Structures are given as C-alpha cells and as structure tokens.
Amino acid sequence: MPIDPNNFTQLNVGEQGSIMDETAVDYGDIAPIANPYPLASGSPVYRRRSRIVLAGQGTSEICNVTNSNLAGYEYGITVKPIARAYANPINYFDEATGVSPNTPTTVATYTVPSSTIFSFQGFKVSGDLNAKFTLIVDGSDTYTIRTTNANLDGLMYFNTPIFELNSGSFITIQVVYYNNNVVTCDFEGTIIGFNTAV
Numbered sequence: 001m002p003i004d005p006n007n008f009t010q011l012n013v014g015e016q017g018s019i020m021d022e023t024a025v026d027y028g029d030i031a032p033i034a035n036p037y038p039l040a041s042g043s044p045v046y047r048r049r050s051r052i053v054l055a056g057q058g059t060s061e062i063c064n065v066t067n068s069n070l071a072g073y074e075y076g077i078t079v080k081p082i083a084r085a086y087a088n089p090i091n092y093f094d095e096a097t098g099v100s101p102n103t104p105t106t107v108a109t110y111t112v113p114s115s116t117i118f119s120f121q122g123f124k125v126s127g128d129l130n131a132k133f134t135l136i137v138d139g140s141d142t143y144t145i146r147t148t149n150a151n152l153d154g155l156m157y158f159n160t161p162i163f164e165l166n167s168g169s170f171i172t173i174q175v176v177y178y179n180n181n182v183v184t185c186d187f188e189g190t191i192i193g194f195n196t197a198v
Contacts, residue, residue, distance in 0.1 A: 025049045088195040090118065094173075095188035101179035107133070107189040111170040116195045118165045122157035123173060127187035131177035138169050161193060 024046040094108035107125070112118040125133040125145055133154060135143040145154035165171070173189035 022048050022050050088116075088197075090191070090193045090195055092191040093188065095186065096175065097186045098184045099175065099177070099187055100184055101177055101182070104134075104174050104176045105187075107173040107175050107187050108191060109170055109172045110191045112165050112167045113195065114167045115198055116167055117198055118169070118171075119161035119194045119196065120163050120165065120171065120192075121161045121194065122155065122192045124157075124190040124192070125154040125173060125175070125187070126152055126189075127175065127177070128152070128185035129177050129179070131175050131185075131187060133187075133189065134174045134176075136172040136174055137163075137165070157192065167198075 025048075026044045026046055090110070092108060092110040096105050096107045099105045110118075120137075123133075123135055123143075123145075125147065127147065130147045130149050130152060133145045133147070134141050135145075135156075143156055145156055147154045171191050173191065175187045175189075177185060
C-alpha cells in the first residue's frame with residue numbers, strides 16, 4: 001500500500017518507549033509506478049525513512065558547542081543535504097561558430113520552461129583555442145572557467161545541485177578569447193541540470 005505521509009511510527013521517548021522513529025519522505029518521484037503501489041497518476045511517491053532523535057536532560061548533554069581549544073575528544077554529528085530525486089535530466093548543448101577574437105560571444109542560452117523548476121548542476125565547455133567562459137545567471141556573472149592550450153576542455157560539475165531557478169529564468173554561457181591575429185574560432189557549451197514540474 002502507498003505510504004501515508006501523515007501516518008508514521010513516532011518515537012515515544014521514555015521507559016517502554018518505541019525504538020523506531022520514521023517519517024514519510026517525498027523524493028520527487030511521480031506516479032504511475034508498478035504494484036504494489038497503485039497510485040493515481042501524478043501523485044507523489046513517498047518512502048519511509050528513519051529519523052535521528054537527540055535526547056538528553058538539557059541542551060548541554062545533547063551538544064556542547066565550542067569553536068576554540070579543541071582537545072580532540074569532543075563529540076559531534078556530521079550532517080549533509082539530501083540529494084533530491086529528479087525525473088527529467090537536462091543537458092542543453094549549443095555552439096557558436098566563427099567567433100571573432102576579443103569579443104564576448106554567447107555560446108548557449110537555456111531558458112527554464114513554464115511550470116518547472118531548473119536545478120543547476122554544472123556546465124561543460126570546449127573550443128578551437130584557449131578561452132575564458134563565463135556562466136551568466138539571469139544577467140549576473142556567476143562562474144568562470146578558463147581553458148588552456150594544453151587542455152581546451154573545461155568542466156564545472158557539482159554532485160548536488162547548488163541553486164534552483166524558476167520558469168522564465170535563463171542561464172547563458174559566454175566566451176571570449178584574446179588573440180592579436182584576426183582568426184575566427186568555434187566554441188561549444190553544455191548546461192547540465194534537472195527540471196522538476198511544479
């Protein structure tokens with residue numbers, strides 16, 4: 001049966017209390033999926049996940065926070081963000097041909113479609129000569145990659161998406177290369193991420 005996000009096992013702290021604490025988590029999957037979870041089309045698919053509960057007589061027994069004179073035997077909990085599940089990967093590729101030197105030129109522009117959120121994960125670039133590539137998000141310079149004669153390929157990639165954009169926002173890869181000779185070059189770029197319906 002599908003998991004009800006409002007019906008989960010909750011820890012009852014104390015003598016004879018429950019040893020489990022769970023919650024239903026929506027990881028972004030959307031029905032339909034195969035049995036035994038016959039959900040209505042478009043419904044979110046929840047998964048049951050355990051929760052960590054910290055308990056003590058006071059906050060000092062849960063965590064004693066210090067930022068100086070660490071002795072090496074202190075205790076702590078390491079946390080990290082949970083990567084969401086995504087159903088629609090985006091690898092938007094485009095290129096600019098015959099680019100003149102010393103002139104900033106657009107290589108690729110991706111506009112977030114309506115009714116979606118775009119989660120940015122990285123971008124790849126390449127070209128005939130070494131160049132400076134700038135990623136521009138809604139008109140603001142955000143990241144820069146500089147390629148070299150030894151390596152004409154550039155990549156900036158994050159395991160977890162680092163920002164999201166609403167529909168209508170746009171991401172642009174711009175290139176500029178410096179050369180005193182009048183020679184034109186070709187460049188290409190790929191914008192990497194995921195779209196999630198809203």
